[in-house]
Amino acid sequence: MSITKQPVSRLDQLAARLExxxxxxxxxxGDRYLTAAEAARMLSVSSATAxxxxxxxxxxxxxxxxxxxxxxxxxxxxTRPNTRVRTVYGIMSAPGLDHDTVPLDAFVLGIRAQMADAxxxxxxxxxxxxxxxxxxxxxAAVLAGNVAxxxxxxxxxxxxxxxxxxxxxxxxxxxxxVDQKDIPSVDVDNYAAGLLLTKHLxxxxxxxxxxxxxxxxxxxxxxxxxxxxDALTAAQLPHNALVVxxxxxxxxxxxxxxxxxxxxxxxxxxxxxxxxxxxKVLPGAYDRIGVPADRRCEIVYQNHPSVEANRxxxxxxxxxxxxxxxxxxxxxxxxxxxxxxxxxxxRVVIPVDLCTHDG
Numbered sequence: 001m002s003i004t005k006q007p008v009s010r011l012d013q014l015a016a017r018l019e020x021x022x023x024x025x026x027x028x029x030g031d032r033y034l035t036a037a038e039a040a041r042m043l044s045v046s047s048a049t050a051x052x053x054x055x056x057x058x059x060x061x062x063x064x065x066x067x068x069x070x071x072x073x074x075x076x077x078x079t080r081p082n083t084r085v086r087t088v089y090g091i092m093s094a095p096g097l098d099h100d101t102v103p104l105d106a107f108v109l110g111i112r113a114q115m116a117d118a119x120x121x122x123x124x125x126x127x128x129x130x131x132x133x134x135x136x137x138x139x140a141a142v143l144a145g146n147v148a149x150x151x152x153x154x155x156x157x158x159x160x161x162x163x164x165x166x167x168x169x170x171x172x173x174x175x176x177x178v179d180q181k182d183i184p185s186v187d188v189d190n191y192a193a194g195l196l197l198t199k200h201l202x203x204x205x206x207x208x209x210x211x212x213x214x215x216x217x218x219x220x221x222x223x224x225x226x227x228x229x230d231a232l233t234a235a236q237l238p239h240n241a242l243v244v245x246x247x248x249x250x251x252x253x254x255x256x257x258x259x260x261x262x263x264x265x266x267x268x269x270x271x272x273x274x275x276x277x278x279x280k281v282l283p284g285a286y287d288r289i290g291v292p293a294d295r296r297c298e299i300v301y302q303n304h305p306s307v308e309a310n311r312x313x314x315x316x317x318x319x320x321x322x323x324x325x326x327x328x329x330x331x332x333x334x335x336x337x338x339x340x341x342x343x344x345x346x347r348v349v350i351p352v353d354l355c356t357h358d359g
Contacts, residue, residue, distance in 0.1 A: 014043055014053035019062065022073060030145040033063060033071045061341050064167040072142055072167075075338045086148035087119045088334065089141060091134070091155060091163075094124035102153055103323055110327025111151070115335060118148050125155065134162040141168075149334035151327075154218065169337035171330045175219035184337070184346040186330050190220040193302045193317035194227025196354045197272055200315060201300060202235045206270040210243040210261055210297075212254070212282070213274035224274065224302070243268055249277055255285035262291070273301035279312050302352075311357040319350045326350055 018039060027033065034042065040050035054071065057063040061076035088111050095101045108120045126133050141147045149169035152159050157177045163170040164183045172185035201209055211228065213221065225244075232241050243264075247257045261267050273279035279301035286296050303316040319326065329348055336343055 011049075011053050011056055014045065014049070015056035017043060018053060018057060019077075022062075022077060027073050027077075028145045029073050029075055029077060030142040030147055031073045032142070033073055035070065066138075066167045067165045069138075069166070075169075086115070086117060086146045087121055087141070087144065088115065088148045088151060088331075089137065090120060090122045090151045090153065091137070091159060092122070092124060092153035093155075106322075106324040107327050110324040111331045111334075113324070113328045114331030115148060118331075125159070130156055131158045131162055134159050138162070138166050138168075148338060151330055151334075154220075169334045171333045171337070173327070173330060175223065177219050181347070184333055184343055186326060186333070186348040186350070187220060188304050188319045188326075188350045189352050190223040190302075191227040193304075193352050194224040194229075194272075195231050196227075196317050196352065197300045197302065197315070198228045198231035199234075200354055201270045201272070201298065202231065202237070204270075204298070206268075206298065207237060208241055208243075208266060208268045209270040209272060210245060210268040211272045211274060212245050212247060212257070212278050214247065214249040214278060215274075221274070228272070249281060251281060251284055251288060254278075254281050255288040258282070258285050258291070259289050261297075262295075268297055270298040270300070273299060276301055276303050276312065276316075279314060279316075313357060315354060315356045317352045318355050319352050321350050 021042065022033065036047045036051040036054060039054060040047040043050055043053070045053075054063055057077075058065055058074070061074045063077075064072050064074040066072065090102075090107060090111075092102050104122060107122075111120050112118055123133075123137055141150075147168050149171065150163045150166075152163060152170070152172055152174075154174040155172075157180070160170075160172055160176055160180050160183055164180070170183065172183055173187070174185065175187045175190065176183045176185050198209070211225075215221075228242060243261065245257055245261070247253050271282060273282060279299060282299055300315045301312065301317075303311065303318040321329075329350075333343055333348075
């Protein structure tokens with residue numbers, strides 16, 4: 001039986017010439033390539049035809065288009081030596097006393113558990129103009145070549161969009177914003193955390209409670225409050241059963257806020273700390289204003305990320321996976337994005353359980 005060989009299309013022929021041109025130029029992954037107009041002149045075709053030929057290589061991940069930046073050699077065109085180290089870039093807020101910090105050793109080990117040859121580079125966001133910082137980082141990363149991906153951790157909205165628009169593998173550690181559901185992500189189940197903590201307090205007889213948080217406006221917080229609200233509604237408690245307070249993570253500020261809550265005629269009998277750091281501050285704040293143990297509110301908190309250092313002698317909603325394992329899931333996703341450009345499950349939500357650790 002004879003086999004009829006399928007004819008090669010005109011676009012495939014042009015794409016093959018582009019591929020040959022990349023090799024002849026000695027370009028590597030991440031290097032800038034021609035514009036459609038430049039490719040058209042080289043191929044002696046129209047810009048529209050050159051654009052379609054380049055798109056063939058884009059679909060094969062041999063080229064990557066970055067909006068407003070240009071076209072670059074893609075991950076499936078790696079002509080560098082096999083021993084060259086790939087780089088994963090983590091982007092997060094700088095360590096500080098005003099927020100929960102990421103355990104960097106667990107972050108690095110989690111990535112390398114799935115990407116053994118990867119170098120992990122951590123970048124800390126500046127206080128201002130984060131978009132300019134990300135653009136500069138992208139340019140430097142592309143110039144260095146062999147970008148394995150980016151992992152922004154609970155970053156501002158502009159950071160997620162700049163990275164996603166780059167065309168390079170990106171997975172958010174946290175919840176993307178409502179208009180960014182196209183960006184792959186891994187986060188804990190914030191809704192379930194709010195629901196479980198509130199239901200626990202209701203079951204213990206509390207009918208008035210307060211949520212204390214140092215930072216608002218992030219998508220994960222919205223989901224957390226949805227869970228709190230649904231638990232209160234299911235218990236048929238009034239809308240004023242919950243008090244929400246945003247307060248700086250400073251001992252004096254938290255102590256003053258506790259004093260204000262205690263001065264209410266119908267003050268809360270339980271406190272929900274949005275983060276482990278807030279939960280750690282509360283006992284010292286009570287000490288500062290001289291409140292005896294028998295007059296203090298019951299404290300619960302959301303433990304995120306789940307690491308030993310965050311475990312306190314209070315009931316908490318905690319991820320079923322350790323932080324290193326959560327980051328390992330991101331490493332798997334980056335590998336898949338680099339190899340195929342797509343994910344079967346682009347949004348991963350880690351379940352949480354209610355638990356209490358010994359003091």
